[in-house]
Amino acid sequence: MIRANELTKKFRLKGEIDIVALNSVSIQVRDGEVFGLLGPNGAGKTTFMRLISCLLSPTSGTLEVAGFDCTRNPVEIRNKIGLLCEEPGLYERQTVFNNLSLYGELYGMERDEIEDRIDELSALLDFKNLLEMKSGRLSKGQRQRVSLARALLHEPEILLLDEPTANLDPVSANAVREAIRQIQRQSDNNRIVIVCSHNLDEVEKLCKRVAIIDNGHIVETGSIDNLEHELWKSESFEIVLKGGTPSSDFLEYLAKLDVVGDVQIIHNAREEPIGSTDSHLVLKIGLRSSPRSIDRNSEDIIADVVKLVAAQSNLKIVSVSSEKHSLEDVYLKLMRDKMDDVKEFQEMSAPGQD
């Protein structure tokens, strides 16, 4: 478990005011979780990672990592941490093998154990062919994979990944994500993984819970599903129709169903090729309240409504899609809402014009 309580980190620049990189952050990450940390540049994500790894000490507040306090027991914590930082450094003149092996020795690992782990991780992250190459000759992506292996070498209880797939080509990025999943499946599922990434699709694929940080403050924490549900209280789905228009009686009937909120028709919803006589229309159907909070799940409700539409002889269904918001939608909405709040506050506190 990682427990931060009102954690604050200020940096004092010579002759200038303090930079508050983290401002009273309270957060908990549970054992076995893959947790995402999101936020714009300069938000405080790396600072948080560095505090967890005891590379920095807090200005105030408390931070407990795997049962140890970060100011009283930094050595115990460091032994449990594997960190992949934003710009990983390697001994450039040493081979990849020697880099990894030196690191293993630092962690007090036995020779045989080190060699077995290097063998295993270089296969998992696909760099067996690079083991005898000098690290200074590695490409950015190769360096990233080797550094991830280094972070994993001593089988840490807590794995901190700061932009793990930055600089990687799509195939390598996918291999790294797959490796993270595999590592998580292999362990007895108690390892904590924290991923900082600007790639929201990646965070969505890897993490169930996230925290969004902006300007040192936590904007929101929660599971991606719950955040989505909080922001868009109702769900809706769309049925694309061809060759007919639903009668107004039928639309009225639909709108009166218990589970249905509002029903909208969007005509000429698709751009048709010139000369085409087909025209599509979209029936957008909102579900009443939260289907998650009632007994039936939304898929069953949608299936029932689609059956009703399909039973209308003049309507031909082309496709059905339910509206699902991505983590990117959640992130952008939260950040926009926050900017709107700041703007409103500034306008309210600005001196009057008259």
Ligand SMILES: Nc1ncnc2c1ncn2[C@@H]1O[C@H](COP(=O)(O)OP(=O)(O)OP(=O)(O)O)[C@@H](O)[C@H]1O
């Ligand atoms: N050693 C330092 N000395 C002074 N200021 C620092 C130091 N490290 C970080 N900062 C400042 O703290 C703030 C948070 O930086 P941090 O690196 O944690 O952001 P980040 O969320 O990781 O950003 P990015 O997405 O760009 O990596 C920034 O304003 C940064 O300039």
Ligand SMILES: [Mg+2]
């Ligand atoms: Mg950073």
